Amino acid sequence: MKHEPIVITGMGAVTPVGIGVEAYWNGLISGQSGIDVITQIDTETLPVKRAAEVKQFRPKDFLSTRLTLDLDLFMQYAYVSAQEALEDSGLDPAGSRVGVVMGTALGGISLIGKTQETLAVSGKSAGPRFLVKAMGNLAAAQFAIWHGIKGPSLTVSTACSSGGDAITMASMLIRAGAADAVVVMAGEAAICPTLIQSLSKAGALSKTGESRPFDKSRNGFVIGEGGGALILETASHAEKRNAPVKAVLLGSANNTDAYNPVSPDPEGTGAAACIRLALEQAGLMPEQVDYINAHGTATQMGDIAETKAIRQVFGSHDVLVSSTKGATGHMMGAGGITEVIACIKALETGIIPPTLHLTEQDEACDLHLVTPENQAQTIKTAMSNALGFGGQNSCVIVGRSM
Numbered sequence: 500m501k502h503e504p505i506v507i508t509g510m511g512a513v514t515p516v517g518i519g520v521e522a523y524w525n526g527l528i529s530g531q532s533g534i535d536v537i538t539q540i541d542t543e544t545l546p547v548k549r550a551a552e553v554k555q556f557r558p559k560d561f562l563s564t565r566l567t568l569d570l571d572l573f574m575q576y577a578y579v580s581a582q583e584a585l586e587d588s589g590l591d592p593a594g595s596r597v598g599v600v601m602g603t604a605l606g607g608i609s610l611i612g613k614t615q616e617t618l619a620v621s622g623k624s625a626g627p628r629f630l631v632k633a634m635g636n637l638a639a640a641q642f643a644i645w646h647g648i649k650g651p652s653l654t655v656s657t658a659c660s661s662g663g664d665a666i667t668m669a670s671m672l673i674r675a676g677a678a679d680a681v682v683v684m685a686g687e688a689a690i691c692p693t694l695i696q697s698l699s700k701a702g703a704l705s706k707t708g709e710s711r712p713f714d715k716s717r718n719g720f721v722i723g724e725g726g727g728a729l730i731l732e733t734a735s736h737a738e739k740r741n742a743p744v745k746a747v748l749l750g751s752a753n754n755t756d757a758y759n760p761v762s763p764d765p766e767g768t769g770a771a772a773c774i775r776l777a778l779e780q781a782g783l784m785p786e787q788v789d790y791i792n793a794h795g796t797a798t799q800m801g802d803i804a805e806t807k808a809i810r811q812v813f814g815s816h817d818v819l820v821s822s823t824k825g826a827t828g829h830m831m832g833a834g835g836i837t838e839v840i841a842c843i844k845a846l847e848t849g850i851i852p853p854t855l856h857l858t859e860q861d862e863a864c865d866l867h868l869v870t871p872e873n874q875a876q877t878i879k880t881a882m883s884n885a886l887g888f889g890g891q892n893s894c895v896i897v898g899r900s901m
Contacts, residue, residue: 503734503735504747504748505734505747506742507843508589508745509589509728510587511585512725513580514553515534515552515554516726519583520840527826531552533826535549542695546695547705547708548744551692551828551830557815558570561582561741570638571632571688572688573688573689574632577638577726580727584682585646588742589685590680590730592734593648597681598648598682599643600654600669600680601685602650602661602832603754605687605694607633608689612691614629626829633728638654639669640652645757648737651711657753657887657891660885660886660892661890662685662834662836663751663884664753665808665836666773666836668732670748680732680736684728685728685832686725687726687830687831705797709721710825710855712805713857713868714858714860715862717797717798720796720824724828729839731748733754744900745847746842746847748896749782749896749898749899750776750779751777752773752893755890763801763804765804767805770804770805770884770892771808771894781880783880785813785818786813788880789818790878790881791818791882792839792852792882793820793822793884794822794839795825796818796883802861806864806865823854825854850874853871854869854870856871857871880898881896
């Protein structure tokens with residue numbers, strides 16, 4: 500069944516390498532690393548002391564005093580990103596034909612941990628804002644309240660594929676006729692002792708505090724944080740209001756490995772199937788994809804499984820691949836959107852962002868990887884993979900604006 504094209508008319512980003520889309524993009528292509536010593540919490544007793552924090556983020560530079568108090572940090576990142584995307588697109592969001600889809604893997608986990616610790620240590624009880632700051636869906640709700648958005652409002656929490664799946668959910672709402680345009684937003688702020696301890700014991704975090712995707716010496720991922728947002732709408736809706744079209748959403752898909760709660764299918768079978776579904780929706784052959792922004796978290800098993808998935812679909816076609824997590828760390832739910840933004844900027848500029856800290860490529864990751872320096876290459880289509888705990892797989896394909 501042929502559907503009306505869905506276009507992307509606005510973008511927003513809050514990341515460890517820059518606040519705002521242009522700062523984020525310039526940080527990526529200049530080889531900037533957002534990974535440094537953690538400043539938000541005391542790490543003296545923690546096994547990991549480095550992460551990719553958002554630097555110089557002052558909420559009151561972007562938000563009213565009321566919103567600064569009402570929004571937890573993960574919500575602030577999502578809200579500020581969505582506000583930038585909205586202004587970028589020029590969309591008037593008020594009314595029932597605009598929707599919101601929020602993506603977050605962990606929601607208010609940091610606030611929950613901090614509140615419980617305060618209660619246990621000092622006996623100070625939770626404040627009246629605790630619940631509405633901890634709940635994942637309140638980020639979308641607050642954005643809708645402040646902008647008069649009365650259409651569908653959904654929150655997706657599918658681990659680290661949440662951002663990519665939020666895009667897919669938004670496209671489904673548009674194709675179902677439930678909305679003409681959707682604000683897709685995502686936020687993550689999970690640099691907290693509980694998560695660091697758990698992931699470290701599971702062997703998922705880098706012991707050296709470096710993110711080295713697909714490198715022989717990789718030893719785990721680095722926690723990142725931030726937010727990302729896109730405005731999706733039908734091509735006719737965008738044309739009617741003379742909106743600037745950044746890119747076309749050619750295809751997107753979601754599925755699950757049905758294999759293990761924390762480990763990916765080692766053969767990459769589920770991820771490969773997800774890529775094929777997105778290609779089918781886009782009406783593309785594998786060789787028509789010019790660039791892949793890989794999930795590439797720098798875990799031993801994950802990078803190999805994703806490599807196998809890509810090779811199953813693309814065969815000998817040497818599509819260009821890079822992972823921007825070497826720069827931003829693993830932004831979890833937010834990364835699914837910011838990495839699609841990187842794809843769109845690559846389409847626009849003809850520059851492929853590099854895989855930072857890749858010095859000796861693992862032979863088991865036999866992909867055509869863009870090295871620690873960016874690469875000039877004119878491209879027409881780009882793909883973003885996002886994979887998560889539970890065997891969640893997301894794939895989003897974008898193309899040049901019409």
